[in-house]
Amino acid sequence: MTLAAPDRTKSRTPNPALSQHATVALIGNPNAGKTSLFNRLTGLRARTANFAGTTVEHRRAATLLGQRRIELIDLPGLYSLDAATPEERVAHSTLIGEATGQTPPDVVVLVVDATNLERNLFLTGQVLELQRPVVVALNMMDEARRGKIDIDSDELSRQLGCKVVPLSARTGEGLDELKSEITALLDAQSLPRVDATLHSCDTCGTCPYAARFHWAEGVTKQSVTSPQPLPSRHTENIDRLLTHRVFGLLSVGVVLTAIFLLIFWIAQYPMEMIDGIFAWAGETVAGRLPDNILGSLVVDGIIPGVGGMLIFLPQIVILFFLLALLEDSGYMARAAFVMDKLMHKVGLPGKAFVPMLSGHACAIPAIMSTRVIEDHRDRLATILVVPLMSCSARVPVYAMVAALLFPRQPLYASLTFVGAYGLGIVAALVMGFLFRRTLLPGRTSPLVIELPNYRLPSLRDALLLTLDRAWVFVRRAGTVILGISIVLWALATFPQMDETNPPATVTAQLSELEATGAAADEAREQILSRAALEHSALGRLGHTIEPVFRPLGFNWEIAVGVLASFAAREVVVSTLAVVYGVGEEGAEGDSLYGALRSSVWPDGTPVFGFATCMSLLVFFVLAMQCLPTNAVTRRETGGWRWPIFQIVYMTALAYSAAWLTFVIASSLT
Amino acid sequence: MFELDEQPNEQMGSPLASGDIPSPAVCRPAPAISLGELSPNHIAVVLKVTGEDADVARLKALGVCQGRQVQMVQSGDPMIIRVLGTRIGLAARLAAEVRVQPCHSC
Structure with missing residues (x-):
């Protein structure tokens, strides 16, 4: 892949047809605050959807921009557009309008982390080359200022050949400017014009990545006075403990035990409530409906069936929420890092650890959280074995067997539970190992993972993500359960x-x-x-x-x-x-x-x-x-x-x- | 594991902190080694990344590619390196694909 020749013609063609169904796509690195910005722009209106013909998920929302209705698309967070992963392929084909049934987005909002400009400019370079109308959202300006990073956004705008809006999705500063820039681009499509001098690289040799990073380095030098972000002392200190060979493993144990205690402890209250509501609904409806087939269908079929599924919703929602918080805080990458070596022994990557653990509450959120695993075979092997973990729906069955076997021996009864959980874990590890040896052969992907700086997770973003996911669960599981009931x-x-x-x-x-x-x-x-x-x-x-x-x-x-x-x-x-x-x-x-x-x-x-x-x-x-x-x-x-x-x-x-x-x-x- | 405590970056006169990006020529010639062999807190410039598969591509997209500067934060398997201001967790198997020129004499 080489850098495209600079486009010298700056086209300005007003496009009135766009005023109807204009689409705006958000793209950026993971951890650049893309989702926060999307949530800021759309709020509760977003829905989760798959790209046509793929399993890659994204969020989209119809929203008002001034007088205009636009469709905002949140593309997956990525480091490059090389088409190496399904996410990258989808993002690339969406941007150039090759995706099935799609026209290219009318405006691309490139979300860039101001505290880490040089790294983010790699993807920026690739997006600019696609020659779509682009506006750069220079996010996390508040953090950059705190870190004494001084960015000349006018110079950056000159270097990139497109508008640059400094903003902070967290505080909301700069959002109005971004909106008016998007509107301006929708009114008159102007394409980015990259400075030709930045395309030359004498020392890059044959590596196309090197050429891009060289360009990114040049742009950063021109527009930032402290181009190399200072390492976060904070993060370094925490990581000395959390990525430690011994303490790291211990912390994983502590954090996850805490999560499970929280899930089972908090969830019992809403679960009792849901149980009560459905029992009450069953009785009430039974009293009103005639005592015939139809009544029986509702009272004996639909209400207990749907209730039996919804009773697990609190656990699932809490799990989704806690996982979202942990992900946003930066901890998940550490858990994957620490567990990588152990997981490799059974042929699974470290990133499979959190999904497999989540499987102990419910396999559904666990399977959804396997999306962090890039390699297709690693991911598939994980999805296949996750349901072997003892989810909470098995607990009533275990309880019944334990009570039958050891009615007055609590010690043996609890050992029955331990044995059942242990059997599930061992079976999952063994089957994972076997699948990687037979059905899904090949080496397990070696770990490459960004360890982002720790930060206070956003409750708002976690809540929105949880609502989204919970809705997917209710829709998918609900329809199946309704039919089966x-x-x-x-x-x-x-x-x-x-x-x-x-x-x-x-x-x-x-x-x-x-x-x-x-x-x-x-x-x-x-x-x-x-x-x-x-x-x-x-x-x-x-x-x-x-x-x-x-x-x-x-x-x-x-x-x-x-x-x-x-x-x-x-x-x-x-x-x-x-x-x-x-x-x-x-x-x-x-x-x-x-x-x-x-x-x-x-x-x-x-x-x-x-x-x-x-x-x-x-x-x-x-x-x-x-x-x-x-x-x-x-x-x-x-x-x-x-x-x-x-x-x-x-x-x-x-x-x-x-x-x-x-x-x-x-x-x- | 806690050796980082005694060696803050400032002591190294770290080019990472000053923002200067030395080309390999600035460094006194030191034998090229694999990234995994770099000592904790030491800085090196990437000479070459071998291998072509998707994992190597991910590594390159994160900044571990020809001409970039990397710093070892915590060695081992997996190790932590710093590149372009970000900490990256990396398996030793992949680090073995990366040839670097150490800059401790810069």
């Missing part, structure tokens, strides 16, 4: 049993109940609903596939639970409650555990013995059982191939591991 409800409802004429076994049970003389409307209800479920398609399916799950020690009731939890794993507990006839309300209490414990095989041995419990636990640690995650994997990998592979490999892994567990555990007892 309806399908599951239908399977569990049809074909309907004729309650006035139940099968002989049920009649026998009912008369037995009556013989005891107990005033047992509830018990009668439970027997009937269990019979109804057994009669339904889901119940029949459970019976049909029982032989498949028999080697794992599962009976047809558990098989139904596994099927029902295909969409969302925590459903297994409430399904078992229904199948065992204790009713949904019994799922929490001891009545479910009592029913499960007293359940026996035809030969009289208990179903939920040690072997079956262990096998059930292992199955739920390793099985995919979460369609919203699949939907997100599809979105992030751009097709159905990988999510399907994810389901298949995890189910196969879960099945074989559970079988092995059952065989070994059976021989032990």
Whole structure:
């Protein structure tokens, strides 16, 4: 790549057609404050979208600029336009208007970090060469002044051949000037005119990067009196601890433990509230809707299904928010730096560490946060193994098994949890290693990461990002869950049993109940609903596939639970409650555990013995059982191939591991 | 790990702090070494970056390319270097692709 010949003709053509749907694109280095500026210009109106035909995400917003409606596009933060990564390719094709269904943006706003001009000028040079109408937003002027960096913006403007607006997205200074410069460029498109003398480089040899950096150095020398940013003492001191071989690892441990404590501690309140709201909504609606199929669809299908998904929203939102704060503060780069060597041992990059850890709260934000991994294969391997981490939806299942196995032994019960979490981590690392050896061969990308200066994160930016991401979650996961809840409800409802004429076994049970003389409307209800479920398609399916799950020690009731939890794993507990006839309300209490414990095989041995419990636990640690995650994997990998592979490999892994567990555990007892 | 404490930049008469960018010719000839071998706090000028893959391209785009000045902040694997005023975390495997001329005699 060589520097283009300077454009000597400064074209000035008014373009009235632009006044309708003018687009303005923001581009800049990572950490140049591009997102802050975008948020300043647009506020809450932004939405997240993918570039057509890619998995690269960006934010865009329609906003008013004076009297004019413009569409503002926030391109991904990058160091160059070399088309080496998908982000760079997308940014490049968007800028020159090659992107599918797009015209080039009418104005490009180049966001440049004033405290680090020389580095930022590299990308600037590449953008100027594309010969689009450009205005440079010289951001972080407040910090530059504090650092005694004196920038002559008029000189810089002369050197770059385009307007330069000094501003600070943080304080808001200079924003009005930027807006009027954008307006001026929209009125009369003028192209940047780069000074010809800056294109020559005698010492650069054959390296195109060198030529650009030489140019950047020249421009910086001309326009800045303290061109080399002084290292931040602050950052150096903190980093001496946080990137230390030993203390660095310890700090990662402390920071992340703190995050998880915060998530689980803060989230419990809104979770209880959501739970309460949906329970209340279910009752209220049940009271108003007629007691027919439609009512049942809403009360038994849609409300609990959507509620079961939304209950995890607080955890997801808090995780998104804390990750955004940590990212903005500069800490994430340090965590990746410190973990890189350890992660390389299993063939994954250091940048995969934070996503894998986030997977312990929920795989969905974790998969979304794999975007920091540049290498395609590294990223894919991480996405594939993240759902093996024990997310919070598995907790109810673990709790059930622990209570069944060790009802009055809290130590063993907590060891069950530790074992389940450990199994998930080990499985993820082993599978990651195997994928990098077989399916996604090649060396793991070596670490190259900017360690930006630490700074106080912006609450506003983190909040906006969190809202965005949470909305994506609700939309994607919500639609999938809504559909699945309806399908599951239908399977569990049809074909309907004729309650006035139940099968002989049920009649026998009912008369037995009556013989005891107990005033047992509830018990009668439970027997009937269990019979109804057994009669339904889901119940029949459970019976049909029982032989498949028999080697794992599962009976047809558990098989139904596994099927029902295909969409969302925590459903297994409430399904078992229904199948065992204790009713949904019994799922929490001891009545479910009592029913499960007293359940026996035809030969009289208990179903939920040690072997079956262990096998059930292992199955739920390793099985995919979460369609919203699949939907997100599809979105992030751009097709159905990988999510399907994810389901298949995890189910196969879960099945074989559970079988092995059952065989070994059976021989032990 | 804490050796940086005793050697603040000012002591080095660091060209990074003064803003002068020495060309390799200014330095007294010192044997070229790989970037990973540079001692903590020492400064060098990049002579050549070998390799062509995407990782090397990322490294170059961050400023580790012919003619740029780099400073070792913390050696090891991964190491921290400073280039163009920014701290970069870098794996030893990539640093091995970078030939530099140390400037400690500048």
